Amino acid sequence: MSLPDRVIEALRCSVCAEPVSLTGRTLRCERRHAFDLARQGYVNLLHARIPAGTADTAPMVDARAAFLSSGAYAPLAEAVAAAGSAPGLIIDAGAGPGYYLSRVLDEAPDAVGLALDVSAIALRRAARAHARLGAAVWNLWEPWPVADEVASVVLDVFSPRNAAEFHRVLAPGGKLVVASPLPGHLAELGDLVLAVDSRKEERLEAALGGLFVRESAAEVVRTQPFSAAQVRDVVAMGPAGFHLDRDGRRERLEAAAGRDVTLAVSVSTWRKR
Template identity: 30%
Template sequence: MNPARLARFHDCPRYFICPLCHAELNLAGTSLRCPNRHTFDIAKQGYVNLAPAAKQSQFYSKESFANRGRILNAGYYSHIASAVLAAVRTHCPANPRPAVLDAGCGEGFYARAVQQANPQADVLAFDISKDSVQQAAREDTSLAVRWFVGNLADLPLRDAAVDCILDVFSPVHYGEFGRVLRPGGIVVKVVPGARHDEQLRELASAHLRHTDYSNEQMVDQFARHFDVLDTRLVSQTFAMPPDDVRAFAHMTPLLFNVDIDALDLGQIHELTVEAQVLVGRNRADSTCAQQHGVAHVVAHEGEVEA
């Protein structure tokens, strides 16, 4: 294996614990191993599977992530990426070597952007989808991000290990976030705006349970768990060629339970990509209070997205 693909895990005791017994993990050859001999091999792409029993959703296939990659690389989410980078730059606690966790990283678009903008940072990124993490690690030319398959409800990370968590269009586990964040650390959470995908939502209205969308519940839940430092709405409407409209339609969770072939996508010539970027600071007592408390998981139709 390329030594550079292994090098990113040389200090894994700084961050990682065994997902089975929660003991410290160490690099042993081409694997991560705990004192109880639980062993997790580093794949040739440069990631490690720390949730080997996890099952991937049928909606998140290699084709789905290929469509996501196409849309992201075409620049349709660049304004959101810029807002995320600005939030990290402005609010991440001062640390010569900040640790940033991308929770639900998908194909790695935001994790790679943060690492490129902050070469001194330790960027860790995980997803429950093995296919997405494989793609992310394969496309990481920097060989710097620590990619892993992980379980949001039981993160294989030490207590108070990270300074910043990115949660971009993903579910959130407030108990685990509070546990792995250092006191004073921040969460940058991105949720869809009210106009996000509005053209597709209107086209598919007859097939959806809800024809309008509100992120108010998610925003309120976030504010109950973190001290909100900033909130910003970013929105842009793009002219979009038919092939990109189709790729977007096959990517968005909005249409996961809709027969896309039954939709006349030819009616769509532009799409609005809108998000609200929330920044919250971990409360001083949240690590201890949430470590053994009730875990809160919030998910929403359309929240898990590119």
């Protein structure tokens, strides 16, 4: 597997910011910085180690892939796909295994996707999630190895929000699609998952409002029974996945099996100021 041409054109060397080209299985810039493609098709552009606990681990990625494939978040994926469908380059910031980006690409036959994530383990799956998808390992809080104004859409689904980079890489008229949890999201699972800040929407506006104007917002809310496997996976795929052996979490996780659980997410669309 390799990277789509449109993705290669958009990428920049993470050392010197020069354009890159693909020769064989290696991305190179004119200054001879080189980055080899992994056999799964993604490229790791990091040149510094990241702190422990930053990237999703293999068990967390496995749990996320299993949970998403169960269809529990299918209504959210449909809402993201409806909001994010557009021709051109679609960048998913914090793409994980590529679940949401691949759904958007299904709705946008003239689009190509770039999955960015700090977890190489997650991008092994993302690189194979869709034929028109390329994947690159990167820390989203750092300036992205992506050219200016090349994206028609940026997706951010439960991921870090680097508003300045969103704004820089979006083309004029481009849109940002953000999915963020609402109060009540997964509330039945208690402290097995992170509580949603009641001021989250206010904080979102504060983070993005200086560079973007919110155009629309839709709420995806439903309550449904989660199987034992779904409960286990939705907890293990998040930040709690780093701490499942603490404070009796595994015992409480088993006790939550079969419980009705609420999905409550806002999907908002923003335009560049």
